Amino acid sequence: MLAFVIDLPNSMTLAGLCCGILGIYFAIQNNFPAAMIAMLWAVLLDWYDGPVARRIPGRSDELKAFGGKLDSLADIVSLGICPAIILLSYGDFNPWFLPGALAVIMAGVIRLAYFDVFGVDADGCIAGLSLDITALVVAALFVFEGVSNHNAFAVVLYGVVVVLAILHIAPFRMTKMVGYWYPAVTIYVLGLTVIFGWQMLS
Numbered sequence: 288m289l290a291f292v293i294d295l296p297n298s299m300t301l302a303g304l305c306c307g308i309l310g311i312y313f314a315i316q317n318n319f320p321a322a323m324i325a326m327l328w329a330v331l332l333d334w335y336d337g338p339v340a341r342r343i344p345g346r347s348d349e350l351k352a353f354g355g356k357l358d359s360l361a362d363i364v365s366l367g368i369c370p371a372i373i374l375l376s377y378g379d380f381n382p383w384f385l386p387g388a389l390a391v392i393m394a395g396v397i398r399l400a401y402f403d404v405f406g407v408d409a410d411g412c413i414a415g416l417s418l419d420i421t422a423l424v425v426a427a428l429f430v431f432e433g434v435s436n437h438n439a440f441a442v443v444l445y446g447v448v449v450v451l452a453i454l455h456i457a458p459f460r461m462t463k464m465v466g467y468w469y470p471a472v473t474i475y476v477l478g479l480t481v482i483f484g485w486q487m488l489s
Contacts, residue, residue, distance in 0.1 A: 291349075291350060291353045291354075291357075294346070294350050294353075294354065295339060295340075295343065296336045296337070296339045296340035296343070296354055297336075297350070297353065297354050297357055299332050299335065299336040299339060300332070300333070300336045300354065300357050300358050300361050301357070301361070302332050303328070303329045303330075303331075303332030303333050303336065303361055303365055304329070304360075304361040304364055304365060306325045306326070306328045306329035306332065306365065307325070307326065307329040307361065307364045307365025307366070307368070307369045308364065308365075308369075309321075309322075309325040310322045310323075310325035310326040310329065310365070310369040310372075310373070311364075311368065311369050311372045313325060314369070314372045314373045314376040314377075315372065315376055317376060318487075319373070319376075319377070319429055319432065320429070320483035320484070320486040320487045321483070321487060322369075322373055323425075323426045323429050323479065323483045324479075324480050324483050324484065325369075326365065326369050326370070326373070326422050326425070326426060327422065327423075327426050327476045327479055327480060328476065328480070329361075329365035329366070329369070329422070330365070330366070330419045330422045330423060330472070330476065331472065331473065331476045333358070333361070333362060333365065333366070333419060334419070334469065334472055334473075335469075336354070336358065337358075338469070340354055355403070356403075359399045359402075359403055362395070362399060362418055363392070363395050363396060363399055365422070366395060366418035366419055366421060366422050367391060367392045367394075367395030367396065367399075367418060368392055368395075369422070370391055370421050370422060370425050370448060371387075371388035371389075371391050371392050371448075372388070373425060374387050374388050374391070374444060374445065374448050375388045377440075377441055377444060378441050378445070384441075384445060387445045387448050387449050387452075388448075390448070390449050390452040390453075391421060391448050391449075391451065391452040391455075393452075394452040394453070394455040394456050395418050395452075395455060397455075397456050398414075398415050398418060398455045398456055399418070401414060401415075401456075402414070407463055408460065411462055411463050411465075412460040412461060412462055412463065413460065413461060413462075413463050414458075414459075414460055415454065415455050415456050415457055415458075415459065415460075415461070416451065416454040416455050416457070416461060417455075417461070417463075417464065418455060420451065420454075421448065421451045421452075421455070423472070423475065424447060424451060425444070425447070425448065426479050426483075427479070428440075428443070428444060428447060429483075430479065430482055430483075433486070
């Protein structure tokens with residue numbers, strides 16, 4: 288079983304999972320800049336494990352199948368549970384925030400299950416909004432967290448998370464983000480990492 292972990296793409300997926308778990312830990316500690324950094328790097332590793340896998344010649348079918356399942360399981364933690372815990376923690380674990388947290392987790396599970404069965408369309412489209420968008424949008428929101436009222440920001444965060452959860456399972460198709468999106472997301476993650484790192488030090 289552990290032999291599958293030696294595979295570089297699978298190791299990257301597990302590293303992304305570790306980042307997602309760190310994001311959950313920092314969110315519970317109310318260290319939201321650190322939680323954002325961890326969640327963003329989970330996204331980045333999730334983006335690159337697939338391209339790395341496709342560039343390794345002679346990967347066995349077993350490695351590919353294992354990697355696909357591993358990726359989905361890691362995604363629900365890093366891109367579903369982590370944003371949910373961030374929402375709950377920012378809302379001081381008030382029960383009113385539980386429906387929003389459940390919405391993003393349930394939507395993530397449904398979407399990942401659907402994607403595992405149907406995958407990418409022949410024209411390169413996928414059903415609903417991809418899960419990584421939630422992490423990227425939530426991180427962007429937290430750039431402005433320090434300049435707004437806590438309660439007002441909590442309401443905005445709640446609303447945005449719920450809307451994104453709905454979009455994850457909405458009946459529309461979007462083009463899979465490839466090509467120039469890779470450097471764009473990389474620059475985005477690096478830029479926000481610098482911003483949140485500065486917030487932690489200031």
